[in-house]
Each structure stands twice: as C-alpha cells, then as structure tokens.
Amino acid sequence: MKKITVLGSGSWGSTLANILAENDYQVCLYGIEEDVAAEINKSQTNSKYLDNFKFSKPITATTDLAEAVKETSGILFVIPTAAIASVSKQLKPLLPTANNPILISATKGIEPGTKRIVSQILEQEFEKEVVDNLVVVSGPSHAENASQKDLTTLSVASYNEENAKTVQKMFTRDYVRLYTNSDPIGVEVGGAIKNVLALAAGMIAGKGYEINALAALITRGIRELALVGEALGGQKETFYGLSGIGDLIVTASSSNSRNWRAGKQLAEGQNLDDVVNNMGMVVEGVKTAQAVHELAEELKLDLPISEAVYRVLYEQTKVEDEITNMMHRPLKREFQ
Numbered sequence: 458m459k460k461i462t463v464l465g466s467g468s469w470g471s472t473l474a475n476i477l478a479e480n481d482y483q484v485c486l487y488g489i490e491e492d493v494a495a496e497i498n499k500s501q502t503n504s505k506y507l508d509n510f511k512f513s514k515p516i517t518a519t520t521d522l523a524e525a526v527k528e529t530s531g532i533l534f535v536i537p538t539a540a541i542a543s544v545s546k547q548l549k550p551l552l553p554t555a556n557n558p559i560l561i562s563a564t565k566g567i568e569p570g571t572k573r574i575v576s577q578i579l580e581q582e583f584e585k586e587v588v589d590n591l592v593v594v595s596g597p598s599h600a601e602n603a604s605q606k607d608l609t610t611l612s613v614a615s616y617n618e619e620n621a622k623t624v625q626k627m628f629t630r631d632y633v634r635l636y637t638n639s640d641p642i643g644v645e646v647g648g649a650i651k652n653v654l655a656l657a658a659g660m661i662a663g664k665g666y667e668i669n670a671l672a673a674l675i676t677r678g679i680r681e682l683a684l685v686g687e688a689l690g691g692q693k694e695t696f697y698g699l700s701g702i703g704d705l706i707v708t709a710s711s712s713n714s715r716n717w718r719a720g721k722q723l724a725e726g727q728n729l730d731d732v733v734n735n736m737g738m739v740v741e742g743v744k745t746a747q748a749v750h751e752l753a754e755e756l757k758l759d760l761p762i763s764e765a766v767y768r769v770l771y772e773q774t775k776v777e778d779e780i781t782n783m784m785h786r787p788l789k790r791e792f793q
C-alpha cells in the first residue's frame with residue numbers, strides 16, 4: 458500500500474484524504490491541532506471541520522511532521538496559502554530522498570506583498586526540479602459537498618503530463634472525475650481569484666440582490682479573473698474551464714463557500730476581524746484581495762469588482778456605496 462501524506466487537517470484536507478483512503482492509499486493526515494488529530498485517530502471523524510462525516514476507510518492523523526512524511530510517496534498541500542512557506546521550510550530537511558515523493562497542491566491563494574501563487578512559493582523553498590514535477594488540483598469542489606459524495610469534477614494540472622495522469626488516477630472515484638491540464642499557472646490563478654469574486658457575490662447577496670446581480674457578477678467577474686490570469690502567464694482557455702468559470706460558479710453561488718459567507722456577513726455590517734475569526738476556517742479571498750490589488754496597480758489592470766472588494770475589506774468603504782459607484786461607471790461597450 459503506497460503512503461500519501463496530506464498536510465492540513467481541515468475540511469478540504471480531510472475530504473481529499475478520504476478519497477485517497479477509498480482508493481486504498483495509506484493516508485497520514487498532518488495538522489497542527491492535537492484535538493483534531495486525536496479525534497480522527499479515535500473515531501475517524503473530524504467534527505470541527507465536517508458535519509456528518511466519517512472516513513470511509515481508516516486513516517491516521519499526526520501533529521508530527523517528520524512522522525507524517527516518513528517513507529511517503531506523495532505530499533499533498535491543503536493548508537492555507539499563508540502557511541505554505543513556513544511549512545515548506547520545516548518540510549525541506551525531512552523530505553525522503555529515496556522515493557522522491559510527488560508534490561501536489563490543492564491550496565488556492567496569492568500571497569500579498571510577494572504576489573506569489575503557491576507553486577512560486579514552493580519553487581523558492583525547494584529545488585526547481587521538485588516544482589517542475591508539482592501537480593495542482595483545483596476546481597469546483599466544496600468540501601461539504603464532496604465529502605458527502607456529491608458529483609465533483611476537478612482539473613489536475615502539471616508541466617509533467619505523466620505526473621498529472623498519476624494524480625488523476627489517485628483521486629478518481631465514481632463521484633470524482635478529473636481532467637488533466639498542462640497550464641498549472643492558469644489553474645492556480647483561477648482558483649485564487651475566484652475567492653475574491655466570491656466575497657463580492659456574498660456582498661451582493663447580503664444586500665438583498667438576487668439572480669440578475671449574481672449573473673452579472675459572475676460574467677463580469679470571469680473577465681477580471683482572465684485578465685489577471687493572462688497577465689501572470691496562464692492560458693485563456695483555462696479560465697473558461699473547471700478551475701476558472703467552474704470554480705467561480707460554485708463559490709459565488711453557494712452558502713457552503715467560506716468566502717461567500719464572509720462577504721455576506723461584511724455586507725450585513727460585521728467587521729472584518731470578527732468575520733475572519735468567527736469563521737473557524739480559512740477565508741483565502743481576504744488576503745488574495747490584497748494581492749490582487751497590488752497586481753492591479755503594478756500591471757495596470759482594470760478590475761472594478763476586485764478593487765471594490767479590496768476597498769470594503771481594507772478601506773472600510775460601504776458595500777452599498779461600492780454598488781452605486783459600480784452601476785454609475787462611464788457607459789461603455791461590452792467588449793473593449
């Protein structure tokens with residue numbers, strides 16, 4: 458039985474760990490919370506992050522990184538973007554060289570300040586050849602739904618096609634279908650930027666707007682996602698696939714989205730610190746909104762929705778004022 462290490466014992470880490478266990482991998486889930494690891498080892502549940510969920514086949518959990526990666530053949534990153542650099546630094550001296558484990562990232566975000574996507578963070582922490590073999594898994598997939606076996610599709614992207622095919626097989630189930638993709642940058646950027654747009658979707662819902670507004674947000678939003686994605690080196694068609702428009706649809710239309718819920722709570726008048734602290738799970742769009750703002754300034758990109766989200770988060774502007782301003786922008790052609 459091949460061992461796979463999953464870094465991150467939250468909702469998505471547990472869901473992906475379960476799929477691997479169902480496919481007969483020996484799964485070791487690493488996290489920083491002793492109580493979560495103890496519960497998983499005792500009862501095969503993770504009640505802090507997933508309701509009505511039990512691992513289908515036994516897995517083990519640990520807070521010891523060295524134990525987690527010992528003799529592993531694959532390492533899956535499912536921790537928040539903000540933790541990728543520090544965990545990679547701890548991981549580097551522990552990496553088993555004998556079996557050269559495949560690295561996989563399911564984390565979705567852009568780091569503010571450095572404006573790095575996850576693969577660029579990993580590239581600076583590990584040798585280049587490690588990252589050339591990296592596989593990115595992303596797409597429309599709420600943990601709450603996939604863990605209950607809702608039909609789920611994902612992109613699996615790598616410059617190394619063999620690795621992409623290997624990971625495609627690792628996660629394939631009768632309820633999970635994956636498509637290989639050779640544009641990891643486009644897949645990563647789509648997965649990160651949709652979180653900012655999902656915050657906006659939650660904000661319009663919080664102000665009582667309905668399906669017309671949501672359709673406008675998704676359609677004008679995908680334009681922003683594609684603009685940033687192309688500027689960062691992604692391929693246009695990727696943004697109209699599962700990791701782009703697909704993930705934007707799921708995240709902008711479901712109350713299972715942490716980003717959508719955060720946007721709604723902000724529009725209802727809660728402050729950002731309370732929203733983030735009370736969520737109990739990572740809201741990646743909050744930091745990514747700052748990174749996207751920095752990218753918009755540097756690359757001179759016109760991103761009205763993302764910039765409105767940034768101002769609500771970091772300049773305390775009111776959602777209703779941002780909506781009014783958006784609707785009163787100069788009239789223009791749909792396609793410039």
Ligand SMILES: NC(=O)C1=CN([C@@H]2O[C@H](COP(=O)(O)OP(=O)(O)OC[C@H]3O[C@@H](n4cnc5c(N)ncnc54)[C@H](OP(=O)(O)O)[C@@H]3O)[C@@H](O)[C@H]2O)C=CC1
Nearest residue numbers: 465466467468469470535536540564565599600738739741
């Ligand atoms: N949830 C979902 O449906 C999906 C999430 N994703 C992406 O997956 C990533 C993880 O999300 P999700 O599972 O929802 O997040 P959660 O908040 O549910 O879980 C993240 C886990 O990582 C832990 N963690 C934080 N810092 C560290 C660290 N330094 N070392 C080890 N563990 C750490 C957290 O612990 P603590 O809580 O104590 O901080 C928590 O257990 C995000 O990038 C997200 O965008 C992608 C697809 C679907």
Ligand SMILES: O=C(CO)COP(=O)(O)O
Nearest residue numbers: 596597598599714715716
């Ligand atoms: O990435 C996700 C779904 O594909 C999860 O989005 P949230 O982090 O907003 O819940």
